Amino acid sequence: xxxNLLKESMYTVIYTGAGMSTESGLPDFRSAQTGLWEQxxxxxxxxxxxxNRDVEKFFQFYRQRVLGVKDCQPHAGxxxxxxxxxxxTIQSVITQNVDGFHTESGxxxxxxxxxxxxxxxxxxxxxxxxxxxxxxxxFYCDCxxxxxxxxxxxxxxxxxxxxxxxxxxxxxADLFIVLGSSxxxxxxxQFPLIAKESGAKLVIVNLEPTHFDHHADLxxxxxxxxxxxxxxxGLL
Ligand code: APR
Numbered sequence: 001x002x003x004n005l006l007k008e009s010m011y012t013v014i015y016t017g018a019g020m021s022t023e024s025g026l027p028d029f030r031s032a033q034t035g036l037w038e039q040x041x042x043x044x045x046x047x048x049x050x051x052n053r054d055v056e057k058f059f060q061f062y063r064q065r066v067l068g069v070k071d072c073q074p075h076a077g078x079x080x081x082x083x084x085x086x087x088x089t090i091q092s093v094i095t096q097n098v099d100g101f102h103t104e105s106g107x108x109x110x111x112x113x114x115x116x117x118x119x120x121x122x123x124x125x126x127x128x129x130x131x132x133x134x135x136x137x138x139f140y141c142d143c144x145x146x147x148x149x150x151x152x153x154x155x156x157x158x159x160x161x162x163x164x165x166x167x168x169x170x171x172x173a174d175l176f177i178v179l180g181s182s183x184x185x186x187x188x189x190q191f192p193l194i195a196k197e198s199g200a201k202l203v204i205v206n207l208e209p210t211h212f213d214h215h216a217d218l219x220x221x222x223x224x225x226x227x228x229x230x231x232x233x234g235l236l
Pocket of ligand 1: 022023035182205208224
């Protein structure tokens with residue numbers, strides 16, 4: 001079924017969430033027991049408030065995430081998506097993830113809605129550094145300002161540029177495939193609906209049900225993403 005939809009579509013957009021990286025060894029946020037937000041309160045460690053009020057906890061939380069990303073590799077599912085982009089099977093990727101794995105595995109048309117852990121920047125002068133600063137526990141800019149990861153924190157709005165570009169991509173899609181997202185965070189979770197309302201077929205691949213499943217033309221809950229992508233790739 002999914003292979004046929006991919007063969008028939010003219011413009012396929014892939015939309016990924018943290019479930020795309022669990023098979024690389026990175027925890028997602030909301031899976032029972034293992035999700036990051038099962039262990040930590042995001043407003044205490046991943047918010048503008050935490051950056052201003054509890055900066056040591058903020059620094060250490062993000063240092064662990066930067067180290068976690070550096071210790072993990074994109075799994076084979078990422079290579080399949082990169083191959084599909086090169087052979088015209090898919091046209092673009094919109095991701096909520098900040099691990100940089102799509103780009104690392106060769107995908108080129110990637111929209112990182114929530115920014116990237118690969119970079120940090122000064123909260124005061126905006127100077128940008130590589131995130132290896134966090135590995136070395138260097139948390140302050142030459143100017144004395146706090147260095148923060150170049151990700152969207154809780155309490156911050158999505159920059160208009162990436163949002164508009166993702167909306168345009170979603171409107172162009174005739175096939176929109178969600179891979180590994182609970183679709184609980186707005187406004188990132190609007191893009192599947194924008195695509196659907198623009199006439200696209202909507203596919204949701206997620207180990208747990210989402211509130212958007214009833215909008216989908218196809219829902220797959222019983223297969224991990226890596227396994228599914230390998231299976232579908234073999235049918236194309
Ligand atoms: N295959 C398929 N689905 C999976 C897999 C897998 N191998 N591993 C996990 N999942 C599913 C989980 O069941 C879960 O419902 O992926 C989903 C991930 O959902 P979340 O943990 O909520 O992650 P996400 O939807 O990306 O969160 C969105 O929330 O905290 C913010 O900024 C953060 O970008 C993040 C946003």
